[in-house]
Amino acid sequence: MASTNPPTEYITLVSSDDYSFVIRRSAACISPAIKRMLDPANGFIESQTNTCRLDNINGLVLEKVCEYLYYNEKHKDAKDVADMDLPMELVLELLMAADYLNGMFCI
Amino acid sequence: MALPSSPPLPPEVTEDIDIPSSPPLLPTSAALPALPNRKRPLPDYDNNISSDPLFSEDPSEAEDQTEYEQPKRKRMVKGPWWTLGRKSSQQSAPRPKEDFRNADSGVWLGSDESIDSLLNNARDLNVAERIPTSSIAVHPPPLSQGERVAVSAIAGCLEAGRDAVDLSALGLEQLSSETLKPLHQLILQSHSTLTEPPSEDEFVALTPSIKLFLARNQLRSLPAELFRLENVTVLSLRSNDLTELPYAIARLRNLKELNIAGNNIRWLPWELMRFLERQEDGRRIIVRPNPLIEPTRIEGPSPLSGLAIQTNNEDLSRWSDTKEYYEGLRRSCMEHGPLNIRAELELRLKYGRLLRIQYLQEASRAGREVSLGPEELIYLASSAIRWYHVDGKPLQKPRQDQDLHQATLNPLNDAPEISGSSFAPSLFELASRSVQKEFDLQDVPADIPSTVKLALGAAVRGLEVGNQTCSTCARAFITARAEWIEYWHSGSPSQTDLKQEDILPFLRKVCSWRCAVPTAAGEFRC
Numbered sequence: 012m013a014s015t016n017p018p019t020e021y022i023t024l025v026s027s028d029d030y031s032f033v034i035r036r037s038a039a040c041i042s043p044a045i046k047r048m049l050d051p052a053n054g055f056i057e058s059q060t061n062t063c064r065l066d067n068i069n070g071l072v073l074e075k076v077c078e079y080l081y082y083n084e085k086h087k088d089a090k091d092v093a094d095m096d097l098p099m100e101l102v103l104e105l106l107m108a109a110d111y112l113n114g115m116f117c118i
Numbered sequence: 119m120a121l122p123s124s125p126p127l128p129p130e131v132t133e134d135i136d137i138p139s140s141p142p143l144l145p146t147s148a149a150l151p152a153l154p155n156r157k158r159p160l161p162d163y164d165n166n167i168s169s170d171p172l173f174s175e176d177p178s179e180a181e182d183q184t185e186y187e188q189p190k191r192k193r194m195v196k197g198p199w200w201t202l203g204r205k206s207s208q209q210s211a212p213r214p215k216e217d218f219r220n221a222d223s224g225v226w227l228g229s230d231e232s233i234d235s236l237l238n239n240a241r242d243l244n245v246a247e248r249i250p251t252s253s254i255a256v257h258p259p260p261l262s263q264g265e266r267v268a269v270s271a272i273a274g275c276l277e278a279g280r281d282a283v284d285l286s287a288l289g290l291e292q293l294s295s296e297t298l299k300p301l302h303q304l305i306l307q308s309h310s311t312l313t314e315p316p317s318e319d320e321f322v323a324l325t326p327s328i329k330l331f332l333a334r335n336q337l338r339s340l341p342a343e344l345f346r347l348e349n350v351t352v353l354s355l356r357s358n359d360l361t362e363l364p365y366a367i368a369r370l371r372n373l374k375e376l377n378i379a380g381n382n383i384r385w386l387p388w389e390l391m392r393f394l395e396r397q398e399d400g401r402r403i404i405v406r407p408n409p410l411i412e413p414t415r416i417e418g419p420s421p422l423s424g425l426a427i428q429t430n431n432e433d434l435s436r437w438s439d440t441k442e443y444y445e446g447l448r449r450s451c452m453e454h455g456p457l458n459i460r461a462e463l464e465l466r467l468k469y470g471r472l473l474r475i476q477y478l479q480e481a482s483r484a485g486r487e488v489s490l491g492p493e494e495l496i497y498l499a500s501s502a503i504r505w506y507h508v509d510g511k512p513l514q515k516p517r518q519d520q521d522l523h524q525a526t527l528n529p530l531n532d533a534p535e536i537s538g539s540s541f542a543p544s545l546f547e548l549a550s551r552s553v554q555k556e557f558d559l560q561d562v563p564a565d566i567p568s569t570v571k572l573a574l575g576a577a578v579r580g581l582e583v584g585n586q587t588c589s590t591c592a593r594a595f596i597t598a599r600a601e602w603i604e605y606w607h608s609g610s611p612s613q614t615d616l617k618q619e620d621i622l623p624f625l626r627k628v629c630s631w632r633c634a635v636p637t638a639a640g641e642f643r644c
């Protein structure tokens with residue numbers, strides 16, 4: 012596994028069911044959990060592979076999470092952004108995923 | 119070098135891994151930018167989105183969609199416990215939302231206790247639902263003696279067309295929404311004697327102005343229904359056991375007189391500012407006595423008493439002069455040592471007053487009419503801001519010392535890295551709002567993390583009285599990201615000294631870290 016040390020512009024998120032999503036690092040790092048995993052200072056293997064495995068999040072949900080991460084970055088400075096639509100059948104899973112992405116490691 | 123991995127280690131990904139047949143109904147990929155090197159392209163991804171419309175405005179249709187999708191999802195999602203919970207709840211028969219709202223009527227206030235009981239309530243319903251009996255009636259708890267008297271007193275008012283509703287000293291520890299509901303039907307006596315339907319003018323004149331007296335009970339919380347009684351003009355909650363006044367108080371737009379004296383209230387909701395700002399139309403609020411928190415101890419002579427304070431406002435014709443004057447005063451104070459918080463409060467009071475006078479002078483020169491209340495409202499100081507994660511968990515450990523609510527010169531001292539944060543609502547917030555909108559609460563599995571539970575508790579309250587709005591940007595939110603106390607001077611302009619009894623603490627909550635901006639020194643309301 013080649014370790015490419017300068018931080019790449021894109022990172023990969025892998026769902027519990029092995030779907031990979033490549034996403035801009037700046038967007039992904041809004042999640043404290045992802046940010047910590049990728050921070051070389053913490054010495055996790057993820058910071059070398061630029062890949063985060065999210066074992067609690069399946070592909071369907073992770074796809075929406077990625078969409079959210081971009082939405083969030085895009086509207087960073089907008090005070091009156093319309094709420095992003097979430098598919099009803101996923102909202103509960105998304106709620107849990109959000110809790111997980113925020114809470115992991117920072118208890 | 120062996121590197122530790124954050125838990126858990128990625129398993130070996132082999133080619134023969136059992137790829138789920140295809141993710142069912144993935145949303146269109148339009149929102150995602152072109153992915154440079156998707157390692158494992160989602161098989162049949164594009165074929166899949168072609169067939170069915172994914173989301174629909176029509177909720178019933180969307181529900182069908184969910185059911186249709188269910189078998190596939192079971193296969194797809196292997197482990198997560200919440201999906202299991204969701205599945206079991208989906209198997210139970212849907213039940214009208216209204217039932218649930220009625221069932222939880224009595225308890226409502228922003229304490230953890232009531233949130234818990236709300237959710238327990240929800241869980242109980244959930245359990246009850248799984249019992250295969252044909253119809254489950256939700257039995258409201260039996261009414262207390264006092265509440266039974268209240269019910270008949272309200273019936274009496276309705277009958278007589280009386281809008282002064284006296285429910286004081288009934289020993290009420292609880293009051294349910296059901297009990298108050300009939301007050302929506304209250305019409306004045308003369309109305310019922312009309313032979314013709316009332317004209318528009320008459321109708322307005324006959325709208326009751328409900329005076330609701332709940333004084334001298336033992337109420338610890340207030341029913342949501344109270345805040346839906348738009349025609350309440352006088353509300354006395356004097357001498358109860360309330361620890362907090364709900365933000366929903368702002369919904370009583372016609373309220374003229376509010377008495378909350380003699381409770382256990384430590385601060386006022388920020389939403390009450392709106393009420394205080396419009397004193398000119400005879401609004402009155404009686405707050406004290408209550409154990410209100412204090413910005414700092416104020417006793418002994420003023421630390422500014424040695425200073426020559428200029429009171430001649432003629433010199434201060436420009437706003438920038440006033441600012442300079444205030445800075446100058448600060449500097450000369452600091453010559454005698456570091457500025458203590460009390461001196462700062464007094465300086466800011468003077469500063470705010472000067473700006474207020476300037477504003478009024480300017481308005482009168484311009485011929486503008488400014489309606490003046492008997493009391494000025496001048497910002498003094500803020501407590502340290504308390505920051506929260508997206509799910510409402512505090513960012514820092516709450517401080518043990520008593521300084522938590524004390525005024526500070528640097529409310530942003532413990533601020534997280536705000537610049538990187540976004541104004542956009544968090545995913546957690548968006549999802550809570552969707553859950554609030556789309557789900558009956560009993561559909562939510564019981565074994566969810568406590569933070570999610572708390573958020574959903576707030577969502578229940580939001581359903582009943584509307585979500586709270588951000589005190590900075592006015593957007594509605596379910597989970598606050600930061601909160602702090604602001605101390606405002608609310609007293610007569612002729613009162614020169616700063617007195618503890620003229621200071622009101624307000625609790626401000628905001629929807630995002632970037633909205634956590636305390637009021638600036640010198641701000642005032644007329």
Ligand SMILES: [Zn+2]
Nearest residue numbers: 588591629633
């Ligand atoms: Zn806001």
